[in-house]
Structures are given as C-alpha cells and as structure tokens.
Amino acid sequence: MSLTSLPERPRIACLITNSAIGGAQTHVADLLRALHGQADVTLLAGGDGPLFDLADELGIPAIRLATMDNALSPVKAVAAMRELIAALRDTAPDLLHTHSAKASALGRIAGRLLRIPVVYTVHGFAFKPAAPWKQRTVARITEWVLAPFTCQFICVSEAEGTMTRSLPVRADRVTVIRNGIADVPRRAAPGAALRRIVTVMRLAPPKRPDVLIRAFAMASLPDCELVIAGDGPRRESLEHLAGQLAPGRVRFAGSVSEIPALLASAQAFMLASDHEGFPISVLEAMRAGLPVIASALPGIWEQLAGGRCGTLVDGNDPQAFASALERLATDARQRIAQGQAARAHWEAQYGLDPMVRATWAIYQKALADRRTIDNRVTAS
Known part of the structure; x- marks a missing residue:
C-alpha cells in the first residue's frame, strides 16, 4: 500500500514482549509488512517465534531480547531493561512503537531515558475489573506512573480508550484505532452441516x-x-x-x-x-x-x-x-x-489499510512533537 511519506525516512523500532503466535503478534506482523519500504524498521522481541521468521523474510533487522519475557520478577525486569537500552542505543530509532504490557512498560522507561518518543498500542489493559485484584492493582499503578512517558496511546477499542482517558494523559495523546486485518481468499461455508x-x-x-x-x-x-x-x-x-x-x-x-x-x-x-x-x-x-x-x-x-x-x-x-x-x-x-x-x-x-493509515498518522504526530521539542532544546 502507498503511505504518505514523512519529510525524512524515519527509523522505527517495534517492540513486543514475545514473538510467538497471538493477536498482538499478528498485529505487529501486519505493521511490519505495511511499513516495509516506507520506513527503516527494526523488530525487538523476546522469545523465538515466527515474528523473527517474518522479519528475515522481509529483510527487516531483528534483535532477539534474550531476557524479555512475561515473568514478573524484578531481577528479570532489570536485566531486560539493560538489554533493551543497549538494543535501542545500537539501532537509534526516531520512534519506538510498543506492544504488550511488559515490553510497553520497559519500553516507555527506556524511551524516557534515551529521549525516544514512544507510541504505545493498548491491546488490552490488565486493570479491567475482571482481572485478579493483585494483577489489577499492579497494572493500574504501573499505567498511571508511565502514562506521562507515553507520547501517543493507540487504543484498539472504545473501551480501552475510555480506560486510557482515566489515566493522567492529555486527551490529544489518545486515539482509538480499531484492529484491522488484510483480506484472504478463503471463505467458510457455515450453511453446511455443523461438523x-x-x-x-x-x-x-x-x-x-x-x-x-x-x-x-x-x-x-x-x-x-x-x-x-x-x-x-x-x-x-x-x-x-x-x-x-x-x-x-x-x-x-x-x-x-x-x-x-x-x-x-x-x-x-x-x-x-x-x-x-x-x-x-x-x-x-x-x-x-x-x-x-x-x-x-x-x-x-x-x-x-x-x-x-x-x-x-x-x-x-x-x-x-x-x-x-x-x-x-x-x-x-x-x-x-x-x-x-x-x-x-x-x-x-476492519480492513488493514485504514488501520495502517491511521497508525502512520500517529507516527507523523509523534515525530513532529519530537522535532518541536528538539528545536526548543537547541534554541535554549
């Protein structure tokens, strides 16, 4: 697809906790395909899943973060943070786009330390009422503390958007972009006997x-x-x-x-x-x-x-x-x-093209904000 070009070809790092098969991973895979050729993209992920195979197929650089996983251990989190910061220093992205809870938490801290704007796609907050209370409490505190470190929130549903707006974040930093997927030729025949x-x-x-x-x-x-x-x-x-x-x-x-x-x-x-x-x-x-x-x-x-x-x-x-x-x-x-x-x-x-165009517009906004801040720092 044809995407509106930014003034400069941006360097974008896509970060996700695990590279295995799942909904968030499918979303990232679609973005990698769409961004390929339009930006200099790098994949950062834990695990050893098919996202790395896709990156190799597309010729996109990928870094496996050996210490990045879903474990709640503070020791592992510190190790993952160090590895992530080193990877970001090596790749020097203009923008970091994070997915999944742990990667997004560590990614926003690393982004603040390295002065890299972070776009965070909220696939589903863990502080929903149905979540276990301990998980809900930790997630709520984490999101509250890290909200100011987030340049732009992308929420995949109106419900997630409402939850995001309950955090200490400006309204112009929250955008609902519903998930979209590309079409495929295969169709089901639901009228056949239910087998x-x-x-x-x-x-x-x-x-x-x-x-x-x-x-x-x-x-x-x-x-x-x-x-x-x-x-x-x-x-x-x-x-x-x-x-x-x-x-x-x-x-x-x-x-x-x-x-x-x-x-x-x-x-x-x-x-x-x-x-x-x-x-x-x-x-x-x-x-x-x-x-x-x-x-x-x-x-x-x-x-x-x-x-x-x-x-x-x-x-x-x-x-x-x-x-x-x-x-x-x-x-x-x-x-x-x-x-x-x-x-x-x-x-x-829910087609793919509208989602990708809306996401690209968020990148433009985040990068424009970064240029404004950089200009102010230079002027001072």
Whole structure:
C-alpha cells in the first residue's frame, strides 16, 4: 500500500514482549509488512517465534531480547531493561512503537531515558475489573506512573480508550484505532452441516478454553468436533479436561500457521475470555464469514455490533454457550445469516489499510512533537 511519506525516512523500532503466535503478534506482523519500504524498521522481541521468521523474510533487522519475557520478577525486569537500552542505543530509532504490557512498560522507561518518543498500542489493559485484584492493582499503578512517558496511546477499542482517558494523559495523546486485518481468499461455508467448531487462542489467562470445552460437552452435537488452535501453559490440564468430558471430540491443533484455512473448514467460531481488547481471532472469523459465539466483553461487543453480527454470551456461562451452539446447530439459515453479517461488517470496518493509515498518522504526530521539542532544546 502507498503511505504518505514523512519529510525524512524515519527509523522505527517495534517492540513486543514475545514473538510467538497471538493477536498482538499478528498485529505487529501486519505493521511490519505495511511499513516495509516506507520506513527503516527494526523488530525487538523476546522469545523465538515466527515474528523473527517474518522479519528475515522481509529483510527487516531483528534483535532477539534474550531476557524479555512475561515473568514478573524484578531481577528479570532489570536485566531486560539493560538489554533493551543497549538494543535501542545500537539501532537509534526516531520512534519506538510498543506492544504488550511488559515490553510497553520497559519500553516507555527506556524511551524516557534515551529521549525516544514512544507510541504505545493498548491491546488490552490488565486493570479491567475482571482481572485478579493483585494483577489489577499492579497494572493500574504501573499505567498511571508511565502514562506521562507515553507520547501517543493507540487504543484498539472504545473501551480501552475510555480506560486510557482515566489515566493522567492529555486527551490529544489518545486515539482509538480499531484492529484491522488484510483480506484472504478463503471463505467458510457455515450453511453446511455443523461438523467443526473452531477457537483460536493462547491457552493461558485471560482466555477461557475450559468454558468452551464444558459447553461443547454439554451441547448435543454427536457428529461435531471442537478444534482448539493455539498453545500455552494450560494445555496439559485442558487436554485432561477434554478427555474426561468429551473424549475423542476435542482436537488440540497447537500453533497453526494457516489459520484462514482452518477457519474455512469450520461452520462456527467460539471465543471465551475473562477480558479482551479487540481480539484478532474474532476478526479472522468474521473475515471468513463464520457465525461467532463469544463472551459479551466491551471490545467484542464493538466487533459484533452489539450482537447483530454474532451471539454474545454473558458471564462465561458454559450452559449459555452450549445453548447458543445448539441453536446454531439446528438452524443453517441462522448460521448463514450471521456469517454473512459478520463478513459484511468486517469489510466495512476492519480492513488493514485504514488501520495502517491511521497508525502512520500517529507516527507523523509523534515525530513532529519530537522535532518541536528538539528545536526548543537547541534554541535554549
């Protein structure tokens, strides 16, 4: 795509805690593809996931941060900070764009120390009411302290925008840019007999695959399988639960590289979670033309247009999910109608190009602010 050029070709570092497969990682991958050729981009990430493969494919420099992970250890955080500062000194970016909680916290501190403006994409704050109180308290304090270090906030939903505005930050530094994804040729056929239900998620909190397994076991769907794409620390316990409740009918597919193909083979999609921002997996299901059954969380409510493009379930109640599944199983016309509505809404609202253009505009604003500050320092 063609992006409006800045006066100078900017150097942009994209920082994320983990390079493994996930919604935030998919978002970063889309940005790397879009920015390639328009800016000098560097990927900074922990782990050893497919984001590094993509960077190599695109010819984008990438630095693996060996000490960057999701651990809450202060000792590890100090080590990760030192490694990050060294990487930023080596790459000397004009702008740092951070994703995910830990990388964004450390990135904003490093940005302040090195005088690099930081754009922070909020994929989902951890101080939502549904989060455990300790996590919620720590996250709230952290975001409150670091808000002044943030040049621009990008919020993926109106709900995240509202939470951001509760922090000590100027209104002109908060912008809602909903996630968008590129189109693919594969489409589902939800009108066919319900034989496969798919969910895509990391098998760790706040996701609730246990709710989906229980709901699937409760529903009367003898000729149907539930496919869980994704991996994580809860996989073993979830496999045990599935073996008890629905033996031989729940398939754990692990990390799937061809998500569009998997979704195209299904007739319905489900997602249960305790809290979310604006999940990419729901957008992928909508793009495929699948009926969606998902937790009635603010970001998902926005995605599904208040339930006009899918079924919203309150309270992560397995029986409510099961009832919604049974209704879809016996009504092919409803599956088709919901799938068509979801696809049409995705086409109208959640394509990749509008998201990238809006993000580029935020970069322009952040870089202009930096030039203004640099000029003032030089003048003084």
